Amino acid sequence: MADSPAAPDAARDPGPAHPRYPEVPQEVLLAELHRQAAGTLSDRLGIRLLEASPERVVGTMPVAGNTQPYGLLHGGASVALAETLGSFAAALHAGPGRQAVGIEINATHHRGVRDGVVRGTATALHLGRTSASYEIVVEDSTSRRVCTARLTCLLIALRDGPQRSESPSARD
Numbered sequence: 001m002a003d004s005p006a007a008p009d010a011a012r013d014p015g016p017a018h019p020r021y022p023e024v025p026q027e028v029l030l031a032e033l034h035r036q037a038a039g040t041l042s043d044r045l046g047i048r049l050l051e052a053s054p055e056r057v058v059g060t061m062p063v064a065g066n067t068q069p070y071g072l073l074h075g076g077a078s079v080a081l082a083e084t085l086g087s088f089a090a091a092l093h094a095g096p097g098r099q100a101v102g103i104e105i106n107a108t109h110h111r112g113v114r115d116g117v118v119r120g121t122a123t124a125l126h127l128g129r130t131s132a133s134y135e136i137v138v139e140d141s142t143s144r145r146v147c148t149a150r151l152t153c154l155l156i157a158l159r160d161g162p163q164r165s166e167s168p169s170a171r172d
Contacts, residue, residue, distance in 0.1 A: 026051070033088055042084040045077055049085075050119075054093035054132075057085045057122045063113050072112035078147040079107045082136035085122035086151035090132040093124070093155070100132065100153040107149035116141040122151070130155055 030049050037043050045066055051058040059081065066077035083105055090100030118138050126133040131154055138147040 037084075041080060045080055045084075047081055047084050049088065052088060052092060054089055054127060055124045057089040057092075058119065059085050060117050060119050062117050063115050067114075071114055073114075073118065073146065075107070075109050075147070078109065078118070078138050079105060079149060081118065081120045081138060082107060082122070082147065082149035083151055085120045086134035086136050086149075087153060089122050089124065089134055090151075090153035090155065093127050093132050097158050098155055099158050100155055102151055103131075103154045104152045105149060107147055109147050110145050111140075113140045113146055118146055125150070128155075 029052055033049055033052055037047070046062045047059050048061075049057065049059045061077065061081045063073045066074055068074040083102055086105075087100055087102055091098075094100050118140055120136055120138045122134040122136045124132065125135055131152060133150065133152045136147075136149040136151060137145060138149070140146050
């Protein structure tokens, strides 16, 4: 069945390569994803990817520069980290010629963080033909859970950015 959930072991262990990208070393894949993120919100937030596969994406984000007025990590920054990691994973699952667009995200903030770096791990919950869902856990430098999020992405045919801005109907 095309919309079956990811196998539990596959969601935990990304293995050496994914069948869609068997010849792409992890360092090359990470460099390409960082290139694609240049100048985007994730780049401005300082998000850096450490590991990437359709089943699991791991990344970090500095707390400094991403705080709210009380000096705590901004909840929106945690959600942006979660959506970034889950969206990269979903895009890898979608494969060449397709893209992932977030259609739903929710998050629970468990504790505040004032400094250091947070680490997020997006783990596949469902890898289907038309959608993908991920649980994203954000932890502080002592591995305490800061935020838990769930993201669902719709997998669609690739659309060019400039064409979308020219026609309002192309955005729907």
